[in-house]
Amino acid sequence: MKKVFNYFLIGVLAFIPVVVILQIVWFVKERFADLIKMVYGYYENYAVTFTLFFISFALFAYIGYRVSMGRSSIIAAIDAIIHRIPFLNTIYRVTKKIVNLVSGHEPQKAREVVYIEYPKEGLWVPAYVTNKENDRYILFVPTSPNPTSGFTVIVHESKVRKSQMNIEQATSFIISVGVDYDKSQEANELPK
Template sequence: MKELLKKLFNYFLIGTFAVVPIVIVLQIIFFVKGIVSDLFQIVYHFSDSYTYTALLFIISFAILVSIGNTLVKNGRSWIISSFDFVIDRIPVLSSIYRVLKKIITMFSSREQKQAKEVVYVEYPKEGVWVPAYITNRYDNWYVLFIPTSPNPTSGFTVIVDQDKVIKSDMNIEEATSFIVSVGVDFNKVEEMKNLG
């Protein structure tokens, strides 16, 4: 009886972990759907017409595509620059906005090679290796963001000498997948041999 309960509990855990990614994706979809639905209701409340509401959403989509296209081609957009100009004059908001913008740019920019680099560093003690993102460099010093599993948006920021890191062939997506999957999704087994 004890063995049967142990097997059932084991199967339950395996089934739960198999379903968790589906549940998380569905939650994100429902969250986005809720935001879009709320926006649609707000706009419809003012216009009282589905035609005007749909037209406003189409125009908004076209504007966002135009901003994205301009940013890719020119590296800046006058709309974003104007908003930056206004936000820079508001003390607390300017700090939050600047930091958020740098973080988003770090993970989405194609030009910044250092933001795309993944390295291994011994943390929190010698002999324990973790993947980290290079966020900045000063001479021989690296500023690293060390994400924590399974939530890669939380973690630690450390400064280390470049001699203390080992380069990885992983890109940001692979490293993030490794962290979110708590090591299950790791296809760079050869790299483990190079660690200390």
């Protein structure tokens, strides 16, 4: 009976990633359906609804193309307007920098992953380099299993150990609570 119960638990645990993905798909489907219902509620015509969605998709694709080629005049106009609004300009500027960091549009220095000793000497955690000022690193230290939560620290470059991991690998390492770690040679090279 104990073996059967163990097999049952292993089977349940094996389905957790599937359930997480299904929850995400369900959430996106519900939000998309709500959006269609909202637009359809105004026009009550599927042709108009799908035309609006097609135009929106084409507009976003065009803006994405222009942004990837350099600068979009539409985004520049929105930037100029929002930068004149107190308080909102700060939120907009910070959000834009975070999106650029994650999407890869920030300079290479901001896409670095390093190790720092935390919470005490001899314990190493990965951190994202968000900025560098002279000999000081400004780092975001994410927490497991949610890499969007964490804290920001400023450390001297002597306290930092470079990593070969990129942002995606470090994020996968953090989300998986260390299970997905393909840079084990780095762990062996860290000081004790």
